[in-house]
Amino acid sequence: MLLKMDNLPGYFVNSCRELRNAKELDEWMNTLPIDGLLMMRLMEHLKYGVNHYGCDRDMELTGRFLQLNLPEDKKEVMDWLIDQGIACDCDAFAFVSKLASMAHNQLRVHNNAL
Numbered sequence: 001m002l003l004k005m006d007n008l009p010g011y012f013v014n015s016c017r018e019l020r021n022a023k024e025l026d027e028w029m030n031t032l033p034i035d036g037l038l039m040m041r042l043m044e045h046l047k048y049g050v051n052h053y054g055c056d057r058d059m060e061l062t063g064r065f066l067q068l069n070l071p072e073d074k075k076e077v078m079d080w081l082i083d084q085g086i087a088c089d090c091d092a093f094a095f096v097s098k099l100a101s102m103a104h105n106q107l108r109v110h111n112n113a114l
């Protein structure tokens with residue numbers, strides 16, 4: 001039986017639309033100097049760090065994470081964050097949370113598509 005477009009369940013139509021957006025998002029994410037998984041880990045690190053030690057109005061916690069996890073690209077990522085208007089660890093937390101949740105949605109949409 002051939003399914004007509006208006007016979008398709010809503011979630012299927014939605015996931016196709018999301019998938020197209022996810023592809024665009026995917027391409028955009030690939031232009032970022034840090035991948036989605038590492039971004040989520042940076043977010044967890046900053047969440048813990050800012051909660052426990054507070055923000056010193058510098059990027060000490062962000063810098064330390066990058067030094068440990070992405071030493072070769074540390075400068076590139078720091079410069080990129082500064083270009084996004086990030087001036088301290090709590091700014092960085094807000095920013096990467098937003099990006100990480102986009103990356104997370106993207107992964108979820110990809111899993112649904114399999």
Ligand SMILES: [Zn+2]
Pocket residue numbers: 055056057058088089090091
């Ligand atoms: Zn701050």
